[in-house]
Amino acid sequence: MSNFKLSGIFPPVTTPFNESGDVDYAALSSNIARYNEDGLAGYVALGSNGEVVHLSTEERTRVIETIKRGAASEHTIIAGVNELSTRSAIEAARAAADSGANAALVVTPYYYKASMTQEAFVRHFTEVADKSPLPVLIYNVPQNTGVVIESATIAKLAAHQNIIGVKDSAGNMGAISETLRRSPASFQVMVGNGGILFPSLMMGATGAVLAIACAAPRACVELFLAVKAGDHQRGRELQNRIAPLSHIVTAGLGVPGLKAAMEMLGLVGGPPRAPLAAVSSSDRERIRAVIRETGLFPEIE
Amino acid sequence: MSNFKLSGIFPPVTTPFNESGDVDYAALSSNIARYNEDGLAGYVALGSNGEVVHLSTEERTRVIETIKRGAASEHTIIAGVNELSTRSAIEAARAAADSGANAALVVTPYYYKASMTQEAFVRHFTEVADKSPLPVLIYNVPQNTGVVIESATIAKLAAHQNIIGVKDSAGNMGAISETLRRSPASFQVMVGNGGILFPSLMMGATGAVLAIACAAPRACVELFLAVKAGDHQRGRELQNRIAPLSHIVTAGLGVPGLKAAMEMLGLVGGPPRAPLAAVSSSDRERIRAVIRETGLFPEIE
Amino acid sequence: MSNFKLSGIFPPVTTPFNESGDVDYAALSSNIARYNEDGLAGYVALGSNGEVVHLSTEERTRVIETIKRGAASEHTIIAGVNELSTRSAIEAARAAADSGANAALVVTPYYYKASMTQEAFVRHFTEVADKSPLPVLIYNVPQNTGVVIESATIAKLAAHQNIIGVKDSAGNMGAISETLRRSPASFQVMVGNGGILFPSLMMGATGAVLAIACAAPRACVELFLAVKAGDHQRGRELQNRIAPLSHIVTAGLGVPGLKAAMEMLGLVGGPPRAPLAAVSSSDRERIRAVIRETGLFPEIE
């Protein structure tokens, strides 16, 4: 797995829809072309921000293929696997491999919450990793799932040769630190929360998968490079710039907010699929104000 | 819709799997044949207890068809629609109609929790009800979804001519009472929690969809009939008998526990699909003890 | 303990404050004089609605004494004990006995939430009951405490000869039913939630301690008597009348809302102590509308 460039910044690419609600693959390609200029390590297809749970099986395949085709050869393509049974997670990982993905980002199952013990997670990820043709990243996102995989469980799963890392979006800095401390150095800990990017990198996180990187990829890459270069002053300053924008397009307004911010910054956003709804015009103004506040986009007045 | 016999008890039929993990349709048919003797009002296919989230689209179709074929002509068949986008919920309702279902039990969408406002629920259910060929029941099950649709929202949706009721599994007696109070008399309020069956019926609930009715259908039907007949003493006594069993096969051990209890009572249970796991032998003994404690099954020693 | 009239309705009496924020004992007496006409079983002093946590030790003593002096001889006086250590709970129970209370309503300790296991509750209530000169009622109110004492724990504590019952304000009908089922018949289960009064009485609850009984004591007493008389139709109808008022003065607007409702209904309300604040004038109008909606107070136009 030495060829994996998980070190760095990955945007969880949004899926554009046209006015009739169908996936706009051309728009997706044009976003990827823009991102290719930005020093990103790769792309996550079919993440939460990609509205994976709103896409059909066929659409999921085409989204991966479109991103793969648009990406540069050095980019790593990570495909989200958001399935509720072990059996369908394995199928989705196989389909992702067939579509050209390089790794699978497999969410913790989350429907039968009372039964989703840490033992259930161990069983699920072990079986998926045994049978997946792609290396597996564990995906922890309690904001959406309502369940948490603990650091001790992740550390146990890190011993599996086909489980290469975790994307942790919970925003729990103590837990990310504990995962880093308890896992082998080769285990890839990716932070999934723009509000704690700088401190996570300071604690040793390998990289990040961030909603905010869909709207402001360069600022995230610069922050990453500043930390790598030991310029902690600069890292902290950039963290303070991206934090409010990160907050409003995740905890605040979610995917619709992220898509609105992307539009303001020259990318294709577009409407989300229902039950999500486009942001109101007043929320759009709030986003614009926050973008200005970051000081990162002098072109936005 | 006057032909709907939603008044009464509906089991949310479990889906049996064979040892290789495939759906055992013959076993499903044999369970339905047994249930046909028990005075039930109909069946819910593809509910949470039916492991709908573990089934493929094709399996979902065949499960509905199998139950429909096995049911008596007077039985109402309600099909669960457990989808995360409005678009796919409409598709699933259409497919359920094609498979012979009489009504669709549509879960609140639950992935983007922070965006799942009451307004989002209104939009979702209105659009689904507009386009569904089947009358719609709202499904509230926060134990699994992590979101709650409020009584005021349900009451607002009750004005839609294609939204005929709600199945409320939250176990919140105050909320069920408020829904009953705020909705028109024709709106069908079904309780989905065996621990509050008797008090819900006393407050005016039309009927019930209960996991425990998969294992102990006759006791549930007897309780229902006792309340209808004004025999409140008997209703309360039966409530006290079914409550501990209801608790252990829902909040306690979940679907695997329910399947184990069904086996002890002469039905086909079988293993759940992963990430759920069969109950341990010690849990099996706990279930057996609770079955004995109910005093409802003298044949179980 | 045969002389305890826990069967019936108890208001958790509010504590009036004058404009300078001191306890207005005369106003308290006048409220009690009004309540004495209403068929109540007794009074709870120093409950959550009595703002016990806002009162000094000396004020607590005088509040109990004032209520005791104003009550009729047949009334039972229950004193709230809201302390975070076992040691101080015992002291408070002793002080309550000295002030003339007949029973102590002892809240689950709630500060060190992670340590408040069911075992901790058993230790706490056992030691308090061992040393309290007054019989003890367990008080479960997770809305305020953030902790829950389970039915199994309550049932275990019910074996202690000085623990005579529970006031359960959680609003969890299933849990109240389980407590009733698992406890001896002599154990007094008092519901503390106006939204589930009728169903709780139908399941066998002995009586109730209800915020709404501070504003609408007669309706609560009538409901209680209707159930005793087997007039379930009337019980349910009254439940539907009190429910919205109960909701707005508890879950909705809390103690300030309850005090505002009391004022509209001819009792002394007055401002709460900070950090609580008097309700806004628009909230006051909402309360008035709900009072009208109940149809119980033709004098309110």
Add this chain to the structure above:
Amino acid sequence: MSNFKLSGIFPPVTTPFNESGDVDYAALSSNIARYNEDGLAGYVALGSNGEVVHLSTEERTRVIETIKRGAASEHTIIAGVNELSTRSAIEAARAAADSGANAALVVTPYYYKASMTQEAFVRHFTEVADKSPLPVLIYNVPQNTGVVIESATIAKLAAHQNIIGVKDSAGNMGAISETLRRSPASFQVMVGNGGILFPSLMMGATGAVLAIACAAPRACVELFLAVKAGDHQRGRELQNRIAPLSHIVTAGLGVPGLKAAMEMLGLVGGPPRAPLAAVSSSDRERIRAVIRETGLFPEIE
């Protein structure tokens, strides 16, 4: 307030009790004498770890006086104010001033959770700060209180001239960063969670109040000095050493665990007051193993 040395590490001093459950002031003095060698910035009396909620008013006074008397002249003494009404919080702040404290650490009120809006917090802290003779630190500790004061609210309160800072124990790195970003540079942000000490200091926190500093004060001080000196490698290494010990004596075993760890490390621990209970012998062994694992105490074998 320029003489405040809030920059640095403060232990929230535990309160030792003797076998009869009374406060052991001599033991408290001996702990302070030990701590005086460790480079700490001062002491917090009457914090959560000091079991403030288990102490009488008189005991609270003597605890502050004892710590004040034992501390070196350059030490800042911060007194916890854990009261549920605004009125009693003001009284406690006045009493703390009389006992020699230099600042008051005032917890968010937490009983009437549904009424504890951000506006209620603004009113409470404003009135307390207006009337407190001591400068006020806001105390956020949702693990114990079940309520959260938000960064935006803290930033608003930071404009009050007598509110000098916050101790945030929630462990939410994103929120601490947001508080730092939105508050004036002079506002003192103290982290209250040992699991995120290093990243909080990297983001600009002034100092820390940490349970773990009661057991391992020198390691915390060294970490603080390493960050001040720009030795981030050393800071991270120390973070990884203290984290597991911090976890087991806070989220894991709480105050009883902290007291047990202190005993193993040559300080006076002793039993907590009920309803807290001394740790079991097996938990004691777990703590000892974690102490060894830190590598910070070669004398512990």
